[in-house]
Structure formats: structure tokens, C-alpha cells
């Protein structure tokens with residue numbers, strides 16, 4: 075695990091964008107793992123800027139979302155499929171048919187999860203997975219207690235996560251209780267993982283997953299076993315290391 079401390083989210087976004095730009099230059103058909111939440115936004119802003127200003131192109135890139143709420147209707151502005159379109163893929167030239175996400179509206183969720191795993195495999199696996207981290211150490215929506223070997227499946231959100239994510243909805247009652255998420259085993263299959271975190275609110279989670287024991291109680295700690303994990307954080311998020 076390589077931990078890099080940078081002055082602000084802007085530098086973090088720029089460094090992550092450099093890594094993605096290099097990947098896409100060397101491998102135009104790269105498969106990107108796309109995360110939601112506020113943490114990856116500076117990366118998407120920077121990639122969109124480079125697309126507009128220097129022609130960085132994603133025409134052959136495939137994108138796979140990490141997770142999705144269960145029960146939000148297709149097209150709901152807070153469904154992660156919509157967030158990823160709005161914040162990233164619609165701002166660059168990724169082909170819409172190359173953007174995939176777990177299906178939170180399927181009648182047979184288990185079959186949809188299996189199909190999603192197969193789709194990732196068929197695309198050749200994820201080359202670079204972007205990640206944020208929850209205040210309770212979750213990655214994707216793998217809440218504390220998730221099996222370190224888990225695959226894409228349905229999960230129940232922790233109260234803390236529903237409270238954290240209520241800011242994206244009118245009130246907490248609108249935050250779904252269930253989600254589908256790539257498992258920790260699925261995330262560990264990515265060839266390179268880039269996790270970004272900023273602010274004092276993430277300091278305890280960062281300490282726990284970087285320096286604490288590898289444990290299902292802190293799902294992000296599984297990244298200590300990843301052969302190529304890059305952790306980009308600001309001073310505030312690094313304060314408890």
C-alpha cells in the first residue's frame with residue numbers, strides 16, 4: 075500500500091487523473107472502476123478538463139460502477155448510474171453503451187449480481203479502480219462485517235452510512251436501506267486500486283484501514299493485501315496516522 079499525502083483535494087484529483095491518463099494512453103481499451111460519493115469528484119473534474127482542453131479521449135474505455143441503491147427508479151437523480159453519467163461519463167467521450175452498473179431495479183437481484191460479475195470478467199477485468207472510503211471504513215457499499223472475499227451482492231446499509239448519504243436526498247427517510255455492491259473480493263481483483271480521501275472526517279477511517287489490523291470490521295483494510303493500492307489523502311485525513 076502506497077500512501078501519498080498531498081496539500082488538497084485539487085492535487086489529489088490531478089495526481090489520480092495523471093495515473094488514469096497514462097493508463098488510457100498505454101491501453102486505450104482500459105477498464106475503469108468508477109466510484110460515486112463526493113471524494114472522486116475532483117478526479118472527474120480534472121479528467122473532464124483534460125478532455126476539453128487537451129483532447130484526452132475515452133472512446134474505447136469501459137466503465138464499471140462500484141455500487142447502486144436498490145429501489146430507486148431508473149433515471150432517479152441520486153441513482154449511482156445517473157450520478158456517474160452526470161459527474162463523469164457525459165462530460166467526456168465514453169460511449170454510453172460502455173458504461174455499466176449493478177442493477178438495483180432487477181426482480182432477481184442475485185441473478186443480476188452474478189451477471190454483473192460476468193460482465194466485468196468478459197471486459198477483461200478492471201484495470202484501475204477508483205475508490206472513496208466511508209467514515210466507517212466501507213468501500214463501495216461493503217459495510218463493516220462484509221466478508222473479505224465477497225462478490226457483488228445485495229447489502230443492508232449501516233445507519234451511519236444512511237446518515238452520511240442523507241445530504242444527497244431531501245431527508246434521511248428517502249435514503250434506501252438496501253444496495254447492490256461489488257464485493258471486497260471483486261474490488262481486490264482490480265489490477266490497480268486508487269483510493270482518495272480528504273478532510274478530518276475521514277482521519278479515523280484512514281488510520282484504521284492503513285495502520286489497523288486487516289479485519290471485516292474495517293472493510294477497506296483488505297487493501298493492505300492488494301499488490302498495487304495507491305492511497306491519496308490530504309493532511310487532515312492523514313492526521314491520525
Ligand code: GLP
Nearest residue numbers: 110111112113206207208214215
Ligand atoms: C458512499 C459510496 C462509497 C463512497 C462513500 C464515501 O457510501 N457508496 O463508494 O466511498 O460513500 O462518500 P464521500 O466520498 O462522499 O465521503
